[in-house]
Amino acid sequence: MQLRIKPYNKNAFPLKALLIKGDSVRHWVSEIHALGLSLSEVDAYPVPGSSANTVFGCFVLLHSNKKLSDLRMHEQFQSVRDLLFIPSFSTLFPAMSEQELRKLFSSSKYFIHPETGLVELPEPIDWSELLIVPVEKCREIEKPQDAVFIPRNVDRFQIKAMPPEDALQEMEDQVFPKKKEFEDKPLNLFEKGKLLFYKLLFTGKEGKQGMFDGSDIKMPAWLSKLWPGFGGTWFDKMQEDFADLEERNKRKVDKLMEMLENDPEEALRYAIPIDPEGRGRGQIGNAALDFFTRRSNFSLFGTDGRSGSGYAVDLGDAMYDLQRQYIKTAEELKRKGDYEKAAFVYMKLLKNYVKAAETLEEGHKYNEAASIYLKHANNKTKAAQCYEKGNMTMEAIELYKELEANEKVGDLYLTINHRKEANIYFEKVATAHIDCARFLKASIVYRSKMNDPEAAQSVLLKGWRAHRDGNNCLRCYFDNIADTKELGREINAIYKNDVSEANVDNFLDVIRHEYKKKNELAENIREIAYEIIAARSQSDPSIVVTLKNFNENDKELLKDAVRFKLNNKGK
Structure with a gap:
């Protein structure tokens, strides 16, 4: 029997081998790896050349029926019972059975060489004899730090607000001047005692005149009668001493008022705080005005080292003049753009916290203004507005959450591209509108805030069916449908399924609005209107007048409708 190999239109046996041409071991290994195979997945056999002591290539036998996606121009071979x-x-x-094949090719495996014919494959290549495997070295891998994320597009900048205490402390440290002592020293205890004695001594009318109008102080009449020898140089010196003490005492307020006019920043170091009732801080008595530097800086919130120790003040009616001067000074500072010092006047000297915060807000000092609203005015709404104006979005969001201003929270989340968080709060707003039967407002939230037109349409339809502002809900529902064919289908569906005696008049009014658009739906809408009017004409003859809304050019129709109404009136 002669065994032959003939061409065939398909592969009758599995493809489990391929031939790599070339005599280089490096080339064989490289090609095996390029085919996606490892050396452990194949048996490789050297293939002799057509002449002695030459190598034609490498025959590679796969251990499995793995399909190769890229053969890299290598020729494939079929495996006949893994023998040939x-x-x-x-x-x-002719076709042969497995027993016949094993009988013919019992000694080894064979393959058909493309040049020399049948070639035996005696032993596979031992790669350990041909390859030097490098020794693996263990290396410690250090993970680099995470790189700084650089966004491709910057949509919005935010300002990180400082905590209220830190913001105000920074303003104290960097804006307000340091302590400066006044040159004139206040009266000491001994001088205060002398002044009190002189006031008791010079109590006559003439004495009072001498003290308050600047004329020479005269010896009281009662003292002349009681002590005729009293007078002369000694009395003159007492007069001069009393006048000097009184001048040092009383002109402090006047000097303060003058300083507030001419040098308000310097005067504020010596200014006297006034409580909301218009009284000066400390004791009100008849002793001398203790006029030293009242504070080390223009601190709005901190202490100046003198809290807890009152000081004697006798201002009388000048207190109200001083109050007016403070307000005038604050307004002048605002005009000059010095909003921090103006706020200091309102808060520290006039105890008007709201005005102080408003002043800082006017000067775009939003962080400081918000801090005052929070700490001293208990006004979270105004504080949130200041944070929002100052682009401190996250701080504003947290305050609006506390105030349950959900729509505002959603709007602010959108400004920083947090759509998911924004929709959570918009959903709360829409739900609240639905619970209160404000379906039109709920639909606006879904459409304009959440970009959810399907939910908006569903809510409008719910409003129509619930008879809550149904006319506007259905009109808006139809207006939101841009496709004319879809609009026609919706009009017919609602007329068929959602129109009853309770809402038929509203439906007729809505389709009248659609009919005015004069598009391809006009004829269909008019037919629906005719059906409604005809069905209701017996119970409500006046409805026929509405026919004119669907026949503007028919002048006789209105007359006929009026005649019909009058003829059927009272039936």
Whole structure:
């Protein structure tokens, strides 16, 4: 029997081998790896050349029926019972059983060499004899730090607000001047005692005149009668001493008022705080005005080292003049753009916290203004507005959450591209509107805030069916449908399924609005209107007048409708 290999239109046996041409071991290994195979997945056999002591290539036998996606121009071979390997698209003739094949090829494996014919494959290549495997070295891998994320597009900048205490402390440290002592020293205890004695001594009318109008102080009449020898140089010196003490005492307020006019920043170091009732801080008595530097800086919130120790003040009616001067000074500072010091006047000297915060807000000092609203005015709404104006979005959001201003929270989340968080709060707003039967407002939230037109349409339809502002809900529902064919289908569906005696008049009014658009739906809308009017004409003859809304050019129709109404009146 002669065994032949003949061409065939398909592969009759599995493709389990391929031939890599070339005599280089490096090339064989490289190609095996390029095919996506490892050396452990194949058996490789050297293939002799057509002449002695030459190598034609490497025959690679796969351990499995793995399909190769890229053959890299290598020729594939079919495996006949893993004994004989023939080229692809060929077959054996005549066909042989497995027993016959094992009898013929019992000693080894064979393949059909493209040049020399049948070639035996005695032993596979031992790669350990041909390859030097490098020794693996253990290395410690250090993970680099995370890189700084650089966004491709910057949509919005935010300002991180400082905590209220830190913001105000920074303003104290960097804006307000340091302590400066006044040159004139206040009266000491001994001088205060002398002044009190002189006031008791010079109590006559003439004495009072001498003290308050600047004329020479005269010896009281009662003292002349009681002590005729009293007078002369000694009395003159007492007069001069009393006048000097009184001048040092009383002109402090006047000097303060003058300083507030001419040098308000310097005067504020010596200014006297006034409580909301218009009284000066400390004791009100008849002793001398203790006029030292009242504070080390223009601190709005901190202490100046003198809290807890009152000081004697006798201002009388001048207190109200001083109050007016403070307000005038604050307004002048605002005009000059010095909003921090103006706020200091309102808060520290006039105890008007709201005005102080408003002043800082006017001067765009939003962080400081918000701090005052929070700490001293208990006004979270105004504080949130200041944070929002100052682009301190996250701080504003937290305050609006506490105030349950959900729509505002959603709007602010959108400004920083947090759509998911924004929709959570918009959903709360829409739900609240639905619970209160404000379906039109709920639909606006869904459409304009959440970009959810389907939910908006569903809510409008719910409002129509619930008879809550149904006319506007259905009109808006139809207006939101841009496609004319879809609009026609919706009009017919609602007329068929959602129109009853309770809402038929509203439906007729809505389709009248649609009919005025004069598009391809006009004829269909008019037919629906005719059906409604005809069905209701017996119970409500006046409805026929509405026919004119669907026949503007028919002048006779209105007359006929009026006649019909009058003829059927009272039936």
